[in-house]
Amino acid sequence: MRQFDFDSVDLDAMARSGTVKWSAFPNSSDYPEAIGMWLAEMDLGIAPEVRDFIVGCADRGDFGYVSDEWRKRTVGATIAWARDFGWEISPERTFLSPDVLTGLRISIDRFTSAGSPVIVPTPAYMPFLTLPHEHDRDVIEVPSALGEDGLWRLDYEGIEAAFARGAELLVLCNPWNPAGRCLTRGELERLARIVDAAGGRVFEDCVHLPLLLDGAEAAVYGALDVASRHTVTAVAASKGWNIPGLKCAQIVFADEGDAAAFAPHAHAVSGVASTLGVQAAAVCYEEAGEWNRQLRGYLSGNRDLLEARVAAWDGVRMGRVEGTYIAFLDFAQLAERGAFGDLTPAQFFARRAGVTLTEGRSCGRGFESSCRMIFATSTAILTEALNRMERALAGVRKYGTPCA
Template sequence: MSLPEISPVGPLLPAAPTTSLLATKYPGAIGAWVAEMALGVSEPIQDALLRETRNGTLGYNDPISIQAGREAVTRRMRDCYGLDAAPEAVGFVSDVVSGFAAVLRHFLSPGEAVVVPTPAYSPFLTVPRQFGHPVIEVPGSYGPTGHRMDLDGIDQALATGGRLVVLCNPHNPTGRSFTTDELTALAEVVEAHGARVFSDEIHAPLALTSRHHVPYACIGDAAAHHSITATSASKAWNTAGLKCAQLIFTSTTDVTRWQTVADFYVRSVSRLGVAALVAAYEEEAADEWLAKTLVRLRHNNNKVAEAVARTMPGIGYVPAESTYLAWLDCTALGVGTPAAYFRERARVAMCEGTEFAGQGYVRLNFALPEDVLDQALTAMARVVREVMSQ
């Protein structure tokens, strides 16, 4: 299965510097592990950062810049996704994981269990335990159209004491973009138990198909009331190091509660991150950069799907619907730690599936320059053929 081929538009974008985390953690290997793009940063964001530097505004955030950030977020959410929230309902945190920790601390009672559908972004599995919350893992299922949440399993987990369901949509690591029907079904299960949802929607702008992102909070009044949405410009515009994410509260009770602790969390937010956020959401050229980047990501997603189908016998891949992450089923290789195996034999560094509670899988970041991705896929194919021929 592959996505429709889309021809590149305009000149290629610059690649990331070779000193990025993606490129340096595993010397001598192609970096395809951490979820950041090796495709550069848009000019409007670079200009915004230079402007802050030239103006000497590298101190703390001020109320004017924070308010500008809140208004940029609310406009973006309304215009792109139909999520209508007032500026005061937008809370600033340094990143989504910190936002998740804040929700656990302030919106969950001590000792209450967190339900995590798996595979899952690893902090969702580890952070709750650090705050004294047991984790109930609910493995999903796989089929021809990819990953599916186990709603019956989530229902059972909530019935046995789970109070918060973690939703990652678009999904990391599988690249699924959940449908309105799927989200509605989840909302009905959660509401029936009087539970809550933490919805990580950081990859929302990275749609790789014609189906647009649907915020969980837009499913209905019940979903809006029992959920807290986490978002950021950092994945789509490649600014994760600038430390600026948001929690969007769609319950008036939650807004009131957050305002009692908001000042503590805004102190951890970078002023440069806020400037980059406003530029990403407000500048037309930043949207043009994202459009070009999406063309490249769709092309690369196709390239991964075609390479797996044609040159990697036994490896499974359902093309991502969003994100720039490929979730590869390597169980047929019979290797306990396939990411480590590929890193040693193919010199391609990917994430081990066990980090996400996905034994036998690897997560490949395909947000790479095309020639680098080609090298990675060729090396991986060679290793797969060697293993499968034994």
């Protein structure tokens, strides 16, 4: 069996890559190169099957509009892949789109009342908190809690109260960006009963479903019988196979009536998915499973390293990452001690360590002292980032002065 090398990437190569993850924040620290750990994409290349397919398209000059045959193939590949998670869907309820967020737009515009609020459990993927405003919707944030067992838990009572305030749609991310949880079937069933009793809807983001770590089992909310009347689910190969720039996702309606109502309007959505994205998604699902399996093993090792290092940092907490390649670090205790001065933790690490992280406040109110960290990089780069962060924290403890 072929073994894939995920260790070859280094800082010099990433600095030259020119991607937004590595170029958006010019380095202003004492280190020669900033380490980009704020954007949810991987530094670990792509599967050779995908690479060879794209090169073949280029050699043939094959960049025309996507055919119906390819659309059907990609939908069929999605359906076959979904069965690995006990999720049975039909082609009549599966549509192509350029990205997962399109599913949220569809859910808001077509399946909720004008002006009704949108519920977002936090910490959340940042656009979930801003996109509803583009549709003239308020967002009701429902903060979740990090338990002593290291797992983030939904606030069911808070969600129920939000529906009682007039909300009609809940945004659910499973596996959960940035909390790292894979919600259990029991947790999802409890949530579904609340939504069903309220007559509500759910948009489910499963874009990280191909990134379960160490055999974690993820139950798909839209596959539950009780959720079948009210759920729109979005999946994609973009995260699990590192092709976000190719722009193709799959939108699945749990309810046949919802799918039939959307079908006449589907071309306006599926027509803007890219040709290469549609084709590459099928290649990922059908041919590149072994690459994804080895990738998940590598990411599990990075996760374990990250958890072990953070556990040694006094005053820092991190939830257990069961799926995704994203960690959410809580620096609230250090912030309360004044360790960061007037800076947020993300600003502190950018300045003192040359490590760029996502601002916790972008993931919801009350998380101003947290950071979102992407660990889908080589173990060497992750180790260097952690060394830099540790030295920055040690400097604060040693001299007792905050960063100015």
